[in-house]
Amino acid sequence: MISKTFLKETKELLRDGRVRIAFFIVILLLGLAVWISARQYENVNEQYEAAKMAERTIWENQGEKNPHSAAHYGTYAFKPKYPLSLVDQGVDKYAGTSIFLEAHNRNEAQFSAAADQTGLARFGDLTPDFILLFIIPLLIILLGYNSFTKEREMGTLTLLKSQGISMGKWILGKWTALFTPILIMTAFLFLVAGVLLSGLENFGIFNWSALVVMFLVYVGYYIIFINIVLLISAKTRKSGVSLVISIGVWIIACLAAPKAASNIAEAKHPYPTRQEFTANVLKDKKEGLDGHNPWSKEAKLLQEKVLTEYGVDSLHKLPFNFDGYRMQKSEEHEAEIYFKHYNYLKEQFVQQSHVYRGLAAISPYLPTRFLSMAIAQTDYATHWDFADAAEEYRIATQKFLNDNFAENSEYGNWGYRADADFWKNLPAFDYNPPELDSVLSYNASNLGILGLWLVGSFGLLLFTTKTI
Amino acid sequence: MLTYNFRYELKLLLRSRWIQLLSLMLLVLFGFSAFNGQQKVEKRRSDIAEAHLEMRENDAMMLMLLDSVEHGLEVSVPYWTIPSSPMALGNYYPRVAAMEPQPMAFLSTGQADLFTHYVKPTVSGDDFALNFTEMTSPVQLLFGSFDLAFVIVYLLPLLIIAFSYNVLSAERENGSIRLLAAQPITIQEWVMQKLGLRFFWMALLVTVTLILAFLLIGMDIVAQATSFLSFLALVLAYMLFWFALAFLINLQAGSSAKNAVALLGLWVVFVLFVPSVVNQLGNTFYPMPSRTLMINEMRSLKEEVAKKQDEILDNFLRDHPEYALNDTTQSRGFYHRYMASQRLIREELSPAVNAYEEQLQKQQDWIGRFKWISPAILAQESLNEMAGTSTENYEDFRKQVIAFAETWRGHLTPFLYNNRDFSQKDYPNLPKFIYQKSQASTWSGLAIILVLSGLVYLIGIFIYKRQKERNILTTF
Numbered sequence A: 001m002i003s004k005t006f007l008k009e010t011k012e013l014l015r016d017g018r019v020r021i022a023f024f025i026v027i028l029l030l031g032l033a034v035w036i037s038a039r040q041y042e043n044v045n046e047q048y049e050a051a052k053m054a055e056r057t058i059w060e061n062q063g064e065k066n067p068h069s070a071a072h073y074g075t076y077a078f079k080p081k082y083p084l085s086l087v088d089q090g091v092d093k094y095a096g097t098s099i100f101l102e103a104h105n106r107n108e109a110q111f112s113a114a115a116d117q118t119g120l121a122r123f124g125d126l127t128p129d130f131i132l133l134f135i136i137p138l139l140i141i142l143l144g145y146n147s148f149t150k151e152r153e154m155g156t157l158t159l160l161k162s163q164g165i166s167m168g169k170w171i172l173g174k175w176t177a178l179f180t181p182i183l184i185m186t187a188f189l190f191l192v193a194g195v196l197l198s199g200l201e202n203f204g205i206f207n208w209s210a211l212v213v214m215f216l217v218y219v220g221y222y223i224i225f226i227n228i229v230l231l232i233s234a235k236t237r238k239s240g241v242s243l244v245i246s247i248g249v250w251i252i253a254c255l256a257a258p259k260a261a262s263n264i265a266e267a268k269h270p271y272p273t274r275q276e277f278t279a280n281v282l283k284d285k286k287e288g289l290d291g292h293n294p295w296s297k298e299a300k301l302l303q304e305k306v307l308t309e310y311g312v313d314s315l316h317k318l319p320f321n322f323d324g325y326r327m328q329k330s331e332e333h334e335a336e337i338y339f340k341h342y343n344y345l346k347e348q349f350v351q352q353s354h355v356y357r358g359l360a361a362i363s364p365y366l367p368t369r370f371l372s373m374a375i376a377q378t379d380y381a382t383h384w385d386f387a388d389a390a391e392e393y394r395i396a397t398q399k400f401l402n403d404n405f406a407e408n409s410e411y412g413n414w415g416y417r418a419d420a421d422f423w424k425n426l427p428a429f430d431y432n433p434p435e436l437d438s439v440l441s442y443n444a445s446n447l448g449i450l451g452l453w454l455v456g457s458f459g460l461l462l463f464t465t466k467t468i
Numbered sequence B: 001m002l003t004y005n006f007r008y009e010l011k012l013l014l015r016s017r018w019i020q021l022l023s024l025m026l027l028v029l030f031g032f033s034a035f036n037g038q039q040k041v042e043k044r045r046s047d048i049a050e051a052h053l054e055m056r057e058n059d060a061m062m063l064m065l066l067d068s069v070e071h072g073l074e075v076s077v078p079y080w081t082i083p084s085s086p087m088a089l090g091n092y093y094p095r096v097a098a099m100e101p102q103p104m105a106f107l108s109t110g111q112a113d114l115f116t117h118y119v120k121p122t123v124s125g126d127d128f129a130l131n132f133t134e135m136t137s138p139v140q141l142l143f144g145s146f147d148l149a150f151v152i153v154y155l156l157p158l159l160i161i162a163f164s165y166n167v168l169s170a171e172r173e174n175g176s177i178r179l180l181a182a183q184p185i186t187i188q189e190w191v192m193q194k195l196g197l198r199f200f201w202m203a204l205l206v207t208v209t210l211i212l213a214f215l216l217i218g219m220d221i222v223a224q225a226t227s228f229l230s231f232l233a234l235v236l237a238y239m240l241f242w243f244a245l246a247f248l249i250n251l252q253a254g255s256s257a258k259n260a261v262a263l264l265g266l267w268v269v270f271v272l273f274v275p276s277v278v279n280q281l282g283n284t285f286y287p288m289p290s291r292t293l294m295i296n297e298m299r300s301l302k303e304e305v306a307k308k309q310d311e312i313l314d315n316f317l318r319d320h321p322e323y324a325l326n327d328t329t330q331s332r333g334f335y336h337r338y339m340a341s342q343r344l345i346r347e348e349l350s351p352a353v354n355a356y357e358e359q360l361q362k363q364q365d366w367i368g369r370f371k372w373i374s375p376a377i378l379a380q381e382s383l384n385e386m387a388g389t390s391t392e393n394y395e396d397f398r399k400q401v402i403a404f405a406e407t408w409r410g411h412l413t414p415f416l417y418n419n420r421d422f423s424q425k426d427y428p429n430l431p432k433f434i435y436q437k438s439q440a441s442t443w444s445g446l447a448i449i450l451v452l453s454g455l456v457y458l459i460g461i462f463i464y465k466r467q468k469e470r471n472i473l474t475t476f
Helices: A002-015 A017-060 A067-073 A119-123 A128-144 A149-153 A156-162 A167-199 A208-235 A239-268 A274-287 A297-310 A322-359 A365-375 A380-408 A436-442 A444-464 B002-015 B018-070 B086-092 B138-143 B148-164 B169-174 B177-181 B187-216 B225-250 B256-285 B291-307 B309-319 B321-326 B334-373 B375-387 B391-417 B424-429 B443-466
Strands: A075-078 A098-101
Touching (some): A002 A017, A017 A128, A017 A167, A067 A322, A128 A365, A149 A156, A167 A444, A208 A239, A239 A365, A365 A444, B018 B148, B148 B256, B169 B177, B225 B256
């Protein structure tokens, strides 16, 4: 019976001009979106490689220079783009792409793409994730809203009832008929993306398992929508009403809930403004050790401590340059301050994530969106990971420079210059994003919520529709 | 006939509880979104107020320090932050350049979550390094804000669609179309009257709930009467467009479900596709130059300039002989060289920096040429304009800040090159930043939406006339 219903429904769908047009449009849009994203991706990657090379050359060719001047001169860390960003751009557009690494200051990533675009960019982009997250659910609604209502409207319901059909089998038949085309389409898209990505040259680390997991997440998302649409169709009497209610669900899940969640999250756990943040950091810095200020109380304390430790009575008798040593101590102290303040930001971000997870109860879109971004390495957590790695590199660089200063010159010698070759000894910044396993375990709660939705929607569909 | 229709329609709407449901939904949506908008505006206001307060406290501190220095007393701050040095003053005691919210700012978040509302330019900072983006979670930027503009641009059309997709088709499906055909009125007129009445009721409900929502968040509607009326006019015009579309689709005599699918398809096209396609094409035709490559350029330039600092200072002083004449000490330190080279870097980099602005302007012009394709773009842009949160507003603010940074530098540089100390009596002359809002008319968007609505209405009538031979009673 399941297969008969499936065959009948599939034939009907294939013969329906509306369905053919809709499919055609979605495929066309997807193709367009993939093409645009692939171009963008290649473009950005080229720029990234060029910028990275140029920056390293600038750093290595500084010539003879005082290490601390080099520290102020600083260097840049550029954020790479990952292959799966082709499928989901995530928050990449809104997060900065380069971090300036200098002495005494931890800087935020700057130059986000959105800041360089017009207000229209806020409507959203024609990217594969837009089609996957918004348009395919709409397609599901279009294909399935009258699945049951049409039987009533065309008068075939009485005929069906006389067949002695079991409700469960009937529903499963309809379900498979709706699920198959969606599955084929999604599988096709991911296959194309996979082939395209493994064909692109010099693209970092692309692995098929991440793509497969992403595919499964989307299939789960679509199953939830299919269940909801069929449930609504079975519970309403008219096709028009069923359509309007389904669209209502879509609006709440995909449009309203994320926006409302963002407002609630911001109201409950706000970020400080940029200026406030800087002022707070500055206040903490003022109270502590300042490497440039040998007259402050903290500097004097450090001086005494070091003098007693080495058992000498003058800074000139120390086996290293105390200026460099103090610089390093102050750098460590400042790094701690930044750590504290950025940790506060991170704390707010984690709290906000809880709000989003809470609202996922009314929207399967939210966990899917977060999972998809995380797997594509375009989510906020990956951005944090990158920023932290850059900060670690900054601290290591400062130590590298200050140690050279302290070891190779004597106290008071600010005229010391390091060799022109010295800069090459600093290892280049190399960032590796978190692996798939750790991404998935970090997003375990999102996976759990999606699983709950899946089980819950199946349960509702199968157990509440005993009669039509 | 109109009066009959009016009475019947009202009874129908009341008894099907449509009016009750609609008022409740509108009230909840408008209330929630207006509250969200107001919350953001209040945070913005308090942030700016706090910044000003902090500046006043710092200024009081600065005046105390200056007083001590002038009386020859020892001060307890590091010597390079003592405000009697003009550069220390310019770097450690900057002014707040703030963009105060407009009275209607709560209407639309626009770009307000992306950009900062106050900066403190310093004398030695780079203008292009001034960061105008705000510290926000990018997830929030991605999802956007549940503001009034969202409710009006995205959700209101859907309510209209749900309210009007089956005006004619329901009659056929309920079997009452034969009764209707027996009435002394053409179908076209009847649909027109019926949709007109629904528009009237919905407009009334929207106006009343909007006023209620505005009163709820404590807006003074009387004081802002003109802004409020132009806002209301825009909302009604936008609603009219969607009712005109509903009229067009209803006359095609499809089934209810077909009508709903067609209207939703149009919604997807106008609200989701056209804006993103127009934006994407703008980006493709006028791509932004790479920011990362700009960093490289800036770095090599700085490197070059740093090597020739002395030469640059000499050239600068040659161009400005007044500094050499007025100063008897002729002492030249770090800042003399630094400020002269910064100036050179600014001049050299200005073409690269301007390229971004020009490209953004080109994108904006491109959108300006094609925005009439979608009333959603027109409505959103007009709302941003009313709220003072559009891209242009922030671009304008940025320009004003950069001009102010120049003023700030220009005010303090003579002190530096004349080797004159900054003193208490110079304090009142310090420049202040005052944000000037650019006045843009929002009526053009409204006019275009009205023209579009008229056009859709005419197309509806035209198509209907062409296929009049079809029989309304038999065709399906």
